[in-house]
Amino acid sequence: MSSEYRKWQCIVCGFIYDEAAGLPEDGIAPGTRWEDIPEDWACPECGVAKADFEMVEITA
Amino acid sequence: MSEHSGGNEPVVIVGAGLAGYTTARELRKHDRARPLVIVTADDGAFYSKPMLSNALAQHKAPADLALKDAAGMAAELDAEILTRTRVAAIDPAARTVTTGGGRTLSYGDLVLATGAVPVRVPLEGDAAGAVISVNHLDDYARFRDALPDGGTVLIMGPGLIGCEFANDLAAAGHPVHVVGPAPHPLDRLLPEPAARRLQQALAELGVTWHLGTTVAAVERGGGTLRARLADGTGVDAHVVLSAVGLAPDTRLAAAAGLTVNRGIVVDRHLRTSGAHVWALGDCAEVEGLVLPFVMPLMACARALGATLGGTPTAVRYPPMPVTVKTPACPVVVCPPVPPVEGAWEVDEGGDGVRGLYRDGQGHLRGFALTGGRVREKQALVKDIPPWLDGQAASDG
Ligand SMILES: Cc1cc2nc3c(=O)[nH]c(=O)nc-3n(C[C@H](O)[C@H](O)[C@H](O)COP(=O)(O)OP(=O)(O)OC[C@H]3O[C@@H](n4cnc5c(N)ncnc54)[C@H](O)[C@@H]3O)c2cc1C
Ligand SMILES: [Zn+2]
Numbered sequence: 001m002s003s004e005y006r007k008w009q010c011i012v013c014g015f016i017y018d019e020a021a022g023l024p025e026d027g028i029a030p031g032t033r034w035e036d037i038p039e040d041w042a043c044p045e046c047g048v049a050k051a052d053f054e055m056v057e058i059t060a
Numbered sequence: 061m062s063e064h065s066g067g068n069e070p071v072v073i074v075g076a077g078l079a080g081y082t083t084a085r086e087l088r089k090h091d092r093a094r095p096l097v098i099v100t101a102d103d104g105a106f107y108s109k110p111m112l113s114n115a116l117a118q119h120k121a122p123a124d125l126a127l128k129d130a131a132g133m134a135a136e137l138d139a140e141i142l143t144r145t146r147v148a149a150i151d152p153a154a155r156t157v158t159t160g161g162g163r164t165l166s167y168g169d170l171v172l173a174t175g176a177v178p179v180r181v182p183l184e185g186d187a188a189g190a191v192i193s194v195n196h197l198d199d200y201a202r203f204r205d206a207l208p209d210g211g212t213v214l215i216m217g218p219g220l221i222g223c224e225f226a227n228d229l230a231a232a233g234h235p236v237h238v239v240g241p242a243p244h245p246l247d248r249l250l251p252e253p254a255a256r257r258l259q260q261a262l263a264e265l266g267v268t269w270h271l272g273t274t275v276a277a278v279e280r281g282g283g284t285l286r287a288r289l290a291d292g293t294g295v296d297a298h299v300v301l302s303a304v305g306l307a308p309d310t311r312l313a314a315a316a317g318l319t320v321n322r323g324i325v326v327d328r329h330l331r332t333s334g335a336h337v338w339a340l341g342d343c344a345e346v347e348g349l350v351l352p353f354v355m356p357l358m359a360c361a362r363a364l365g366a367t368l369g370g371t372p373t374a375v376r377y378p379p380m381p382v383t384v385k386t387p388a389c390p391v392v393v394c395p396p397v398p399p400v401e402g403a404w405e406v407d408e409g410g411d412g413v414r415g416l417y418r419d420g421q422g423h424l425r426g427f428a429l430t431g432g433r434v435r436e437k438q439a440l441v442k443d444i445p446p447w448l449d450g451q452a453a454s455d456g
Contacts, residue, residue: 014108
């Protein structure tokens with residue numbers, strides 16, 4: 001594992017997906033990369049689809 | 061009359077908030093050719109409104125929140141966007157709208173996405189007019205301009221938006237006072253033990269609560285504002301923020317003779333009482349439900365985009381819990397929708413509170429979670445029936 005975990009933010013509602021933490025309650029294990037999240041996944045806060053590219057990488 | 065027979069006449073959308081823009085995006089997934097005009101009273105910048113109440117924590121200035129300007133949105137959506145333009149009137153019979161500047165636009169279909177207007181409580185005092193309500197990026201920019209470094213903020217209204225601003229401001233080092241008539245914050249959404257956790261966590265962050273009272277007057281004095289509370293207390297603050305509530309903006313619809321109740325009345329297809337006039341978002345009342353949150357409006361926008369694109373689609377609401385952005389005490393609440401007689405069953409375990417709201421038959425109809433127990437959301441939501449299922453008698 002060379003690269004660090006990143007965080008992604010939904011531009012519609014501000015929800016932050018942290019790769020390190022994952023979303024265990026949503027069936028996404030800690031450490032899951034953004035690329036590896038299924039295409040039919042939707043933002044848990046606002047329902048925006050992953051396929052709509054509404055998440056942007058943030059540095060925090 | 062067919063439900064989407066606007067043909068190739070333009071779709072005109074009034075409002076460039078999340079409801080208006082998402083409808084436009086969804087329409088474009090189904091139809092790239094139909095002429096599309098968006099008319100908005102603001103500058104048409106696309107921004108995430110929920111981020112207004114946690115912008116400080118994310119080190120964002122108001123200008124950073126505007127993700128795309130109107131020109132960028134017009135290019136993305138193949139739309140004409142009329143900014144800083146108010147729609148003054150609708151003529152449903154002639155299928156036209158008239159702008160404040162006197163321009164008349166014809167529509168095949170008209171989408172009302174006019175949002176909500178902040179409720180204002182009458183106040184005495186020579187600075188009553190200086191009270192700021194934040195329901196738009198422009199309001200938020202004015203608020204931040206008025207707020208000096210480390211300045212004190214008095215927030216009227218311990219509801220969702222009031223608590224979120226209190227958390228964001230206090231965490232950034234601003235002294236914060238919150239005033240409201242209820243005995244606890246988020247009084248209408250949370251069982252008392254959950255509300256007390258939130259109240260305590262925000263107090264530990266530096267929020268001073270003035271509950272069971274209201275602001276009577278706001279006056280100018282010595283470079284700041286001075287609020288006089290009904291219980292006699294005086295509070296000095298640099299800015300007074302009103303977050304006492306939002307009411308659907310039904311003015312245009314009402315003036316045009318469309319049916320209006322709490323919001324603009326629409327059915328599961330987002331149809332108003334007027335032919336070829338649709339509504340969604342904070343301004344709308346969908347089958348009796350006024351749900352001024354992002355998730356419901358996204359569901360509506362997906363359905364309406366499909367309908368206007370030629371595939372009549374009824375909206376379906378799953379249960380949609382709301383996350384309150386108070387990191388000092390995470391809160392997730394799933395209110396009973398539609399409202400139902402019932403009682404809270406509260407479990408106060410170590411790292412948070414779990415409230416289960418059950419109806420008379422013992423069925424789970426809502427829940428409230430705080431602290432570490434917000435993790436239980438996904439499991440609980442599975443047991444809640446849909447708020448609005450898509451199988452309507454009006455289908456077809
Ligand atoms: C501070 C804050 C935090 C929030 N946080 C959350 C959250 O965490 N999660 C959540 O789900 N929801 C949250 N909400 C609610 C959510 O942001 C709103 O439900 C949503 O943004 C409403 O979008 P809308 O498009 O319906 O309305 P608006 O964004 O209000 O858009 C209305 C549009 O209509 C235009 N308009 C109105 N009248 C006219 C006219 N006559 N002519 C032309 N244009 C007109 C306006 O200029 C504007 O462009 C929050 C709200 C606020 C204020
Ligand atoms: Zn989102």
